[in-house]
Amino acid sequence: DFQMALNEVHPAFGVSEEELEQVIQNGIIHYDAVIEEILKTGQLFVEQVRTSTRTPLVSILLHGPSGSGKTALAAYMAQASEYPFIKLISPDFMLGYGEPQKISAITKVFTDSYKSPLSVIVLDNIERLIEWTPMGARFSNGVLQTLLVLLKRRPPKGRRLLVIATSSLRPILTDLGLSDTFDSELRVPPITDLVSLEYVLQEVQLFNSDQERHRAIRMLQDAGFTANKNDYDSKLQIGIKKLLSMIEMARQEPENVAERLTTALMGLGM
Amino acid sequence: DFQMALNEVHPAFGVSEEELEQVIQNGIIHYDAVIEEILKTGQLFVEQVRTSTRTPLVSILLHGPSGSGKTALAAYMAQASEYPFIKLISPDFMLGYGEPQKISAITKVFTDSYKSPLSVIVLDNIERLIEWTPMGARFSNGVLQTLLVLLKRRPPKGRRLLVIATSSLRPILTDLGLSDTFDSELRVPPITDLVSLEYVLQEVQLFNSDQERHRAIRMLQDAGFTANKNDYDSKLQIGIKKLLSMIEMARQEPENVAERLTTALMGLGM
Amino acid sequence: DFQMALNEVHPAFGVSEEELEQVIQNGIIHYDAVIEEILKTGQLFVEQVRTSTRTPLVSILLHGPSGSGKTALAAYMAQASEYPFIKLISPDFMLGYGEPQKISAITKVFTDSYKSPLSVIVLDNIERLIEWTPMGARFSNGVLQTLLVLLKRRPPKGRRLLVIATSSLRPILTDLGLSDTFDSELRVPPITDLVSLEYVLQEVQLFNSDQERHRAIRMLQDAGFTANKNDYDSKLQIGIKKLLSMIEMARQEPENVAERLTTALMGLGM
Amino acid sequence: DFQMALNEVHPAFGVSEEELEQVIQNGIIHYDAVIEEILKTGQLFVEQVRTSTRTPLVSILLHGPSGSGKTALAAYMAQASEYPFIKLISPDFMLGYGEPQKISAITKVFTDSYKSPLSVIVLDNIERLIEWTPMGARFSNGVLQTLLVLLKRRPPKGRRLLVIATSSLRPILTDLGLSDTFDSELRVPPITDLVSLEYVLQEVQLFNSDQERHRAIRMLQDAGFTANKNDYDSKLQIGIKKLLSMIEMARQEPENVAERLTTALMGLGM
Amino acid sequence: DFQMALNEVHPAFGVSEEELEQVIQNGIIHYDAVIEEILKTGQLFVEQVRTSTRTPLVSILLHGPSGSGKTALAAYMAQASEYPFIKLISPDFMLGYGEPQKISAITKVFTDSYKSPLSVIVLDNIERLIEWTPMGARFSNGVLQTLLVLLKRRPPKGRRLLVIATSSLRPILTDLGLSDTFDSELRVPPITDLVSLEYVLQEVQLFNSDQERHRAIRMLQDAGFTANKNDYDSKLQIGIKKLLSMIEMARQEPENVAERLTTALMGLGM
Amino acid sequence: DFQMALNEVHPAFGVSEEELEQVIQNGIIHYDAVIEEILKTGQLFVEQVRTSTRTPLVSILLHGPSGSGKTALAAYMAQASEYPFIKLISPDFMLGYGEPQKISAITKVFTDSYKSPLSVIVLDNIERLIEWTPMGARFSNGVLQTLLVLLKRRPPKGRRLLVIATSSLRPILTDLGLSDTFDSELRVPPITDLVSLEYVLQEVQLFNSDQERHRAIRMLQDAGFTANKNDYDSKLQIGIKKLLSMIEMARQEPENVAERLTTALMGLGM
Numbered sequence A, B, C, D, E, F: 001d002f003q004m005a006l007n008e009v010h011p012a013f014g015v016s017e018e019e020l021e022q023v024i025q026n027g028i029i030h031y032d033a034v035i036e037e038i039l040k041t042g043q044l045f046v047e048q049v050r051t052s053t054r055t056p057l058v059s060i061l062l063h064g065p066s067g068s069g070k071t072a073l074a075a076y077m078a079q080a081s082e083y084p085f086i087k088l089i090s091p092d093f094m095l096g097y098g099e100p101q102k103i104s105a106i107t108k109v110f111t112d113s114y115k116s117p118l119s120v121i122v123l124d125n126i127e128r129l130i131e132w133t134p135m136g137a138r139f140s141n142g143v144l145q146t147l148l149v150l151l152k153r154r155p156p157k158g159r160r161l162l163v164i165a166t167s168s169l170r171p172i173l174t175d176l177g178l179s180d181t182f183d184s185e186l187r188v189p190p191i192t193d194l195v196s197l198e199y200v201l202q203e204v205q206l207f208n209s210d211q212e213r214h215r216a217i218r219m220l221q222d223a224g225f226t227a228n229k230n231d232y233d234s235k236l237q238i239g240i241k242k243l244l245s246m247i248e249m250a251r252q253e254p255e256n257v258a259e260r261l262t263t264a265l266m267g268l269g270m
C-alpha cells in the first residue's frame, strides 16, 4: 500500500518530524526491488552506528538523476531509525543566506547532534547547498570545505552520528574532492521499464479500471517503450517525482488520460 | 478583435493588476493557432493546481526568441486564472538592487504567496533576473540558486502555487542547471509566414483598405518572403513585439507605408 | 554653412542645453548625403514618439568607428526634437563613480524623464558607461544589466520616451546581449573619399584660396588616396573628429599645411 | 598488540592530549614493516631537533592516499616525542573561520610554540587548511602563503621546533610552491596485499576463529586479490581507515561477514 | 652641453617645478637627431593648444622601451611650454593608494587644470598608473577607464589643455582600448649605434682622454657592436637611463672602465 | 673558518642587527670561488652608491634556486656596507598582514631610509612578499606594483639607497614586469660538485677524521656524483641550506653518517 511506509514510523522526541514528512508527502511506492534493497542497506547502517564502538561516524550518499526519489528515501531511512536526534539540512531553509550564514547553520546542526548519544542527519541536495552551477563550474567553496570537514569529523567520545546525504552530482564528486568522503554510496535509479511504471499507475489509481490501465500500457509499448529494464536502448528514463507530476497533469483531461501520458513521456526524450 | 482578450478577464482581490496590464498593453492578437494552444495548455495547468492534491507546486516555462510575446502570454494566463494571489516578478522593479536585495525581493513574493490558498507567480525574464550576459558567461549565481530552490520548494500544507516563468535562454538552460526544474516547457515562436503577418496588419489597421494591405503583402512576396510557415528557408523571423514597433514606424510616412515595412523587414536578416 | 545647424534649434525649458552644445561645439558639416539621411531618420523617430500611442518607448543606436561624429549627431537630433525633457547621459559626468552610483545616476535620468509627457535621452558612449576594455573583455555587468532593463522598460501610461544611444561596440553587441535591444540602428561612417574631405577643408577654411586647396587635394591623390568612396581599397579611413584635429595641427605650420596634412593622413594607415 | 602504542606514551604538561588521542582512537596496527620504519624515522627527527644546534627548525611531511593513516601516525610521533609543547593544528577546529581568522589561529600556535624550548606541531590535512578543491583548482592563497612562511621561519634563539605535516596533495605540491618546503617527506602507503589485510583482520578480531579468517582470505584470493604487495596489478588499494570502517560494516551481518567484506573490497575498484 | 637644456627653461607660477626637475636630474643629452625632432614636435603641440580655438584638448603619447628617456623628455616639453599650470601625475606619488583614491587624485589634477586658461599635464608611466602586469594581464580597469574618459573630455569653454603621456605599453594599447585616444604618438627609441653611445660617453666624461674613449669604442666594435643605427642586426639596444647607470658602475673601477662597460653591454643581450 | 664572516662586520647605529644575524646564523662558508665573486660585486655597488652622484638609487637582485644562500649573502653584503641605515624587509615579519598593511609596511621602510644619507635595504624573498603561487599564477598585484614603483623611485636630493633583493622567481621575472627593474642581477648557484661538497663537510666537521670524510666522498662518487662542476650531467644539485640540514640529520646516526648522507642526496633527484 502506497501510504503504508509512513505510518509504520514513530519518531522519538527532538525530531524535526514535520519537515521530514513534508518531503515524503507522496509516500514510498515499492515499484521495484531496488527500493527495498536501498532501504535495507540504510537499515544496516542505522544498526552499525547504534552498535559498533569503532565507527562513531558513518556517512552514506544517495545519488541518482533528478527526481529519482533520493530525498524521500533518505528522509524515510532517517525517520525509521527512531534515533532521538533526527534533523534535515535542506537548501529550502537557507534561502537568502550568505555563505557564512550557511556555513554556521550547517555546522550548528552537527554540533547540536553531538549532544545526543545517537543522531542521524539528512544532508539533502549537496549541489544546492554548495550553490553548484555547471555554467563556469561555479560553487561556494566555503560551504564545500565545511561539508568536507564535517563529513569526516568524529563526534566526541560517546556520541554517534549517521549522515545520509543526497546528490545528483555523482559524476563530478571526484572533481569536487568529495570522492573519498563517504563510507558508502547507494544509487537511486530512475524508472526505465513499463512493469515499474504500471505498478506506479496502479498505486496512484490514475485509471478507473485495470482494463484502461492495460490499454495505456499497450499504447506506451506501441510508442516504443519496452517492458524490460535491462534493455539498454530503453527510451524510458524518468524519475518517480516527475512521473507523479505527469500523472496529475494527465488526470486533468479524464477523456484523454492515456494519450496525454504517452505524449508527455515521449516529450522527455527530445 | 484585438482588444478582446483583456476585457474577458476579471482579476480577483490582492492582485497586482496594473503591472500585469502594463505588459499586455497591446493586447493578444490571435495571428496563429499556436497562440490558442499555448493559452489552453496554460489553462490546464491552472486547473491542475486548483484541483489535484498531489501537485501543490507546478512550474512552467514560456521560452522563445526575443519579443515573441512571452511576457504578454504569461501575464494573460495569470490574469485568466482568477486566483486570489497573482504577482509579477520582473527585473523592471529591481533596478539598482544588489544581489542580496534581489534575492530577498524574489523570495518575499514566494513567501507571500504561501499565505493564499491558490497563487500564481509570473517570473518574467529569467535572463535579466540572473543578470545574464553572454560575454564571459556572467550571471548572478546567488539569484540563480535562489530560483533553483524556489522553483522546487513545495508550499506549506494546504497552499498551492503555479509559477509561469519566461525566458529566451532555452539554449543554455542545461548549462545553468535549470533543465530539470520545470514541469513543462512551452515554446512561443516568432512569426515566420505572411498569413500570420497579414492577420496582424489587419488587426492593427495599418492600411486604410484591404486593397492596400494586399498590395503590401504582394510586395513582401516579391521581396522573397513566403506564405508557408513550414518553409524552413523562410526569410521571415520576427517577434510580434518588434513587428508592432515596425508597423508604428511605417505609419509615420503615410505615403510610403508598404515600402518602409518591406525595407524594415528585409533589414532584419542582415 | 558650418555653424548653421545649431542656430536653427531652440530647445524648450528643462533641457540640459549647455552640455549638449558642448559636444557639438564644432557644428555639423554636411560633407556627405549620409549625414542628411541620418538626421532625417532621427526626425522620423522623434515624430513617431510624439504621435503613435502604441510605441511609447523607442530606442535607436548610432554606431560607427571612433570619432565618426556619433555624439554630435545624437545631441543634434535631441536638440532638434524640441521635447520638453532632453538629457545627456555621458561618462564625462560620472568620473570616480562606483558601480552603484553609476547605476543610480543613469536610472535617475530615466525616472526623471517619466515625469515629462515627451522626453529624449542621449545615452552617450555605451562602451565607457559599461567600462568596457577589450583586454580580458572586462566591463561592469551591473551597468550593462541596468541599460538592458532601462532600454526596454516602458514609461508609465501617458509618458513617451526616445532614447538615442551611441557606441563603437557594434561588433560585440551580440556578445553583450544588446543585439535585440534597439528598435533601429544607424551607422555613422568615417570619411573615405576625397570629395568629402575637400568639403570639410573648405568649410573650416584651412587654405586661403581654392587654388591652394586644390593643390593639397592633388597632393593627396598623388599619395594614393582616391576620390571615389565606393572604392573598397580606399586608404582613407578617418573620423570627422580626428580630421578636424589634424587640420588644426597642420594650421600651425602655415608654410607647410598641405604637406603636414598629407603626412598625418598617411600615418593613420600604419 | 593493537592498543599497545598509545599506552606507552606519557605526554608532558601543556600538551593538547585529548585532541591527539581522538585521532588515534583506533590505535596503530603494525600490519607492515613500513609502519615501523615511518615511526622510527619520525623518532630520528625528534632526536635531531632535541640535540642539533644548527637545525632549530625541522619540518617533515607525511603524505599518502586518503585514509592511509597519516594523521594517526603524525599524532603518534608527536605524542611519543614527550616534548613540553605538543599541538595539533586541524581544520576540525576552524569550521566557519574566515581566511584572516584561520591565518591568525595557525600563526598563534607557532608563536606559542616559540615560548617552549622544545615544541612539536602537527599540521594536519594541509589540503583542508588551504581549502583546496580540484574543481577549478581553488584554494585559499592567504593560508597557503602563511604556511609557506611559517614552515621556513626559524624560531627565536634557543627555541626548537619540529613540524609534522600531513597531506594527500603530494602530486600538486610543486604547483602550490610547497615542494622545497619540507626537510623530509615520508610516504604512508595504502594496504595492497592480503598478508597485511589478514594481520588487520586478526587484530580487530572480526572472526571468531582462525579458520573463519582463513576462509575469508581464500575467498578474497578467489576474487582476484593477491598476497604479494609488490604485484603492481594488485587490485587491492585501501587505506587502513576505510578498511576499519568496512570491517565494522561487515560485522553487522554475523552470518555473512566474509561475503560482505569481499563485496565491499571489490566495490572499491569500480 | 649636457646641462644646458634645463637652464633655458623658466617655469611660471603654479607649477610643480621641483617634481619635474627631479625627473630630468641628469639633463637631456642630444646624442641623436631624433631627440631634437621629438622636442620640436612637442613644441608644435604646445603652440597649437595656445593658439587654435577648435582644439582645446590635445593629447600626445611618448612611447618606447624601458629607460629610453620618455619621462625626462615629457617633463622637459612641459617645462618648456611655460604655461601657467604644469603638473606631473606620477605613480611615485600614489604609493599605497587604493583604486578609488588613485582615480580621485588623477581626476583632481585634471579638474584643477580647468581653472587655468592654459595647462599641461604630464601623465607619466601609464602602465604603472593602471597597475599593469603581463602575468595574467592584470590591471586596474577603474583607473584605465578614468584615463580613457579624461583623455577625451574637453575642458570647459575658454580653457585649454595639453596632455603628454608616457608609456612602454605601445604593443598592447589596442587591447586596452587606448589606441584611438591620442592625437599623436611619438616614439622614443633606445640607443642602437656606437656613434650615439660615444656622444654620451663624451658628455658624461667617463674617460679622461679622447684616446681612452676611442679605445673603448674600438673594444666595443671588436665585441660586435656596430656604428650604423640602421643595421637591424645591431646587438646594441639600450635605454639612455640604463646606459647612464652602467657608466657609473664602470666608473667604480678606474683601471678597468672600458672592460667593465663592454661586459655590461654584452650582458644585456642574454 | 666558517664563523669568520660575521665577526668581521661591525654594523653602525640604527641598524636592525639582530634580524640580519638571524638569517646568517650558520655563517658563510666559502666552498667555491663564486661566493667570493658575488660578495665582491656587492661591495662594488656599495661603493658606487657611496660615491657616484649620478646614481642615488641602485638595485640588485640575488636570484637562484631554493636554499642556495641568497638571503644570507644579501644580509652579509648589507651588514658589510656599514651604512648608517640597514634594514631587512622579510615576509617573516608580515604574517597575517592584509595587502594594504603589507604595502604600507614595505613603503615605510623605504620612506624611513630617505632620512639617512646612505641606506641599504634587503628586500628578501620577493615571491613570498607578493604571495606568489604557481598554481593559477596567483599573487598580490598590489604588492608587486608597490615594489615596481619603489625599486625605481629616486630618493630625495642628497639621499642614496642601495636595494638588495632576493628571489627564486628569475624564470618569470619578465612575466611579472620585473625584468627591467634591477640595475644588476647576480646568480647564486646551488652546489653541483663534490669538491664544494667536501669543503662544506670539512667546515662543519661532520666527520671526526679526514679518512672518514674521504670515505664518504668516495661513496658518493660510487653513487654517481661527479667532482667536476662543469659536468652538465651532474646529479648533484643542492642548495647550501638543505645540505646543512641533511648534514645535521646524518649526524644523528653516528654509526651510519656516510650512508645516510648518500641516501639523502640520492633521494633529491627523485
Ligand SMILES: Nc1ncnc2c1ncn2[C@@H]1O[C@H](COP(=O)(O)OP(=O)(O)OP(=O)(O)O)[C@@H](O)[C@H]1O
Pocket: A023, A024, A025, A026, A027, A028, A029, A030, A031, A035, A065, A066, A067, A068, A069, A070, A071, A072, A073, A125, A166, A168, A239, A240, A241, A244, B152
Ligand atoms: N519508491 C520511491 N522512492 C522515492 N520517492 C518515492 C517513491 N515512491 C513515491 N515517491 C515519491 O516521489 C517523490 C520523490 O521526490 P524526491 O524529492 O524524493 O526526489 P529527489 O530525487 O530528491 O528529487 P531531486 O533530484 O529534485 O532532489 C516524493 O514525493 C515521494 O513521496
Ligand SMILES: Nc1ncnc2c1ncn2[C@@H]1O[C@H](COP(=O)(O)OP(=O)(O)OP(=O)(O)O)[C@@H](O)[C@H]1O
Pocket: B023, B024, B025, B026, B027, B028, B029, B030, B031, B035, B065, B066, B067, B068, B069, B070, B071, B072, B073, B125, B166, B168, B239, B240, B241, B244, C152
Ligand atoms: N499573440 C500575442 N502574443 C503575445 N503578445 C502579443 C500577441 N499579440 C500582440 N501582442 C503584443 O505584443 C507584445 C509582446 O511583447 P512581450 O514583451 O510580451 O514579448 P517578449 O517575448 O516578452 O519580449 P522579450 O523577449 O523582450 O521579453 C505585447 O505588447 C503584446 O501586447
Ligand SMILES: Nc1ncnc2c1ncn2[C@@H]1O[C@H](COP(=O)(O)OP(=O)(O)OP(=O)(O)O)[C@@H](O)[C@H]1O
Pocket: C023, C024, C025, C026, C027, C028, C029, C030, C031, C035, C065, C066, C067, C068, C069, C070, C071, C072, C073, C125, C166, C168, C239, C240, C241, C244, E152
Ligand atoms: N557631419 C558631422 N557629424 C558629426 N560631427 C561633426 C560633423 N561635422 C563636424 N562635426 C564635429 O566633429 C566632431 C565629432 O565628434 P564626436 O565626439 O561627435 O565623435 P564621436 O564619434 O562621438 O567620437 P567618439 O568615438 O570618440 O565618441 C564634433 O566636434 C562635431 O562638432
Ligand SMILES: Nc1ncnc2c1ncn2[C@@H]1O[C@H](COP(=O)(O)OP(=O)(O)OP(=O)(O)O)[C@@H](O)[C@H]1O
Pocket: A152, D023, D024, D025, D026, D027, D028, D029, D030, D031, D035, D065, D066, D067, D068, D069, D070, D071, D072, D073, D125, D166, D168, D239, D240, D241, D244
Ligand atoms: N598502522 C596504522 N597507521 C595509521 N593508522 C592506523 C594504523 N592502524 C590503525 N590505524 C587507525 O586507522 C585510522 C587512520 O585514520 P587517519 O585519520 O589517521 O587516516 P588519514 O590518512 O589521516 O586519513 P585522511 O586522508 O582522511 O586524512 C585511525 O583511526 C587509526 O587509529
Ligand SMILES: Nc1ncnc2c1ncn2[C@@H]1O[C@H](COP(=O)(O)OP(=O)(O)OP(=O)(O)O)[C@@H](O)[C@H]1O
Pocket: E023, E024, E025, E026, E027, E028, E029, E030, E031, E035, E065, E066, E067, E068, E069, E070, E071, E072, E073, E125, E166, E168, E239, E240, E241, E244, F152
Ligand atoms: N636625450 C635624452 N632623453 C631622455 N633622457 C635623457 C636624455 N639624455 C639624458 N637623459 C637622462 O636619462 C634619464 C632618462 O630616464 P627616464 O626616467 O626619463 O626614462 P624612461 O624612458 O621614462 O624610463 P622608464 O621606462 O623606466 O619610465 C634621465 O635621468 C635623463 O635626465
Ligand SMILES: Nc1ncnc2c1ncn2[C@@H]1O[C@H](COP(=O)(O)OP(=O)(O)OP(=O)(O)O)[C@@H](O)[C@H]1O
Pocket: D152, F023, F024, F025, F026, F027, F028, F029, F030, F031, F035, F065, F066, F067, F068, F069, F070, F071, F072, F073, F125, F166, F168, F239, F240, F241, F244
Ligand atoms: N656560502 C654561503 N652562502 C650562503 N649561505 C651560506 C653559505 N655558507 C653557509 N651558508 C648558510 O646557509 C644558509 C643559507 O640559507 P638562506 O636562507 O640564505 O638560503 P636562501 O637561498 O635564501 O633560501 P630560500 O630559497 O629558502 O630563501 C644560511 O643558514 C647560511 O648561514
Ligand SMILES: [Mg+2]
Pocket: A070, A071, A072, A124, A125, A166
Ligand atoms: Mg531531492
Ligand SMILES: [Mg+2]
Pocket: B070, B071, B072, B124, B125, B166
Ligand atoms: Mg518579456
Ligand SMILES: [Mg+2]
Pocket: C070, C071, C072, C124, C125, C166
Ligand atoms: Mg562620442
Ligand SMILES: [Mg+2]
Pocket: D070, D071, D072, D124, D125, D166
Ligand atoms: Mg588525516
Ligand SMILES: [Mg+2]
Pocket: E070, E071, E072, E124, E125, E166
Ligand atoms: Mg618613465
Ligand SMILES: [Mg+2]
Pocket: F070, F071, F072, F124, F125, F166
Ligand atoms: Mg631566502
